[in-house]
Amino acid sequence: KNYLRHRNLTLEFSERVNVIAGISDGGKSSILEAMKWPLKNTQGFGFRYDPVIAGDKGPAPKKEEMTSTILNFDDGTLMRQRNERGVNQYILNDDLKNPLEDLRKIPDEVTRLANIDEYNFQEQHDTYFLLQDTPGEVARKLNRVSGLTLIDSSTKKIEAMESAVSGEIKQSKKVIEEKEERIQGLDFLDRAEPLIGAIEKSITQREEFRKRRDTITSIVETLEDLTRKKEEVEDWLEVEKPYEELQALVDQREKEAERRKALSDLVSQIERTESEKKGVDEFLLIETPYNEICSLLHEKQDLREKRTRLVDLVKNIEETTGDLSLYTAHLEKLKKTYLEALQKAGVCPTCGTRWDKMDKKTLRRHLG
Known part of the structure; x- marks a missing residue:
């Protein structure tokens, strides 16, 4: 397709x-x-x-x-x-x-x-299949069709795999021999085992001593920190009472400042309220004319939108009328072409009626 x-x-x-x-x-x-x-x-x-x-x-x-x-x-x-x-x-x-x-x-x-x-x-x-090929090409194609090529390739793969496995076996034997030689060279490990045990025990004891040292060092540092804090507390106790009296005076001053700010905000609010009242009184004098003007502006906007829609509707009607005229002319042209072809053929291809025996009713049915 x-x-x-x-x-x-x-x-x-x-x-x-x-x-x-x-x-x-x-x-x-x-x-x-x-x-x-x-x-x-x-x-x-x-x-x-x-x-x-x-x-x-x-x-x-x-x-x-x-x-x-x-x-x-x-x-x-x-x-x-x-x-x-x-x-x-x-x-x-x-x-x-x-x-x-x-x-x-x-x-x-x-x-x-x-x-x-x-x-x-x-x-x-x-070229003709097998008939124009060389003997070698014929043999190759017959071997491929009969499966001999597959057998030959499989045999070659098996031989290659066998050769690869033989090489891996030789390599593995060589590696085993090398490892056995290395094992024989490690006989001294039996004699070194007691020494290694003693060394590990010494290392363990050293780690325990290190942990104890770290614990004692931490305790000493804690005692020094506590002593320093005790000295700071004693210094604070000497100035605590004067500090509290001073803090009371600071708190009282902050409260007085908050009261003054509240009074100032109240006075500002009263002044703004009086100004807004004056503006409302002035607006009430022009409210009625203002509402009438707004109503007229809305009516003007609605009339403008209706006029735009009417203009678009008239334009669409004119375009549709033009297209309809073109389609009508095209349809008449197609009917004329069909009648000429029907008259030339001499017989209707759909119903088999001869042209010279067609009446007006039959023609109208053919032309839709």
Whole structure:
């Protein structure tokens, strides 16, 4: 669908050999390219359908329309689709919710489902399969088809694995011998074990002495801190009473300051109230004329909006009338063209009535 020369093409192949024949540049190779696209992940030529090249008078596909190939097998369905909006994916068995979009290689699911090789395709310029190949090429292809190539490659892999394992075994034996030599060189550890035990015991005792020293040091520092605080308390007791008397005087002064501020705020509020009262009295004198002017301004605004809507409505009616005239003229032109084609054909393609036997009622029915 929408591939090269084919807008929408469906083919049903036989189970054996299928031959596609046709005129030159008629779309034969396009069919093979469309089949190779999902099977080999290849994209030949400019894949998008072009109505000019295909000789089609219809429009070109939209960017969001899919170019797709669907292959039906006995075991399932394979679809490959793509558009110019970035969609490029495989879909197996109509499972649209789980497309395969990693196209760096052919998905394994596609290979298992199709089970098709390059030998299944023969294009018009390819050499005849096996008949024009060299003996060596024939043997290679037969070995691949019969599975001998797989056996040879498997044998080579096994031999390579066997060689690698043999090398690893030799390397492991060498490492074991080196470790045994190192173990023999560590016989002195049996004699050193009592010495190590004595050293560990000495280290443990030293750690215990260190902990005791740290504890004594902490106690001494605490005693010094307490002595310093005791001296500070004694100094404070000497100045406590004068400090309290001074603090009482400071508190009394702050209370007096707060009272003065409250009185000042009250006086300011009374002055503002008197000023606002004077402004209200002045506004009451002009309130009625002010309300009348506001009402007139609102009415003027409403009339202006109604006039704007009427102007827009008249403009829309004029445009609609012009379009209707164009559509009427176009319809009359189409009716005239249809009558000329009907008269030229001599018979109606829908009901089979001959032109010379059509009455006015039949013509009106054909023309809607």
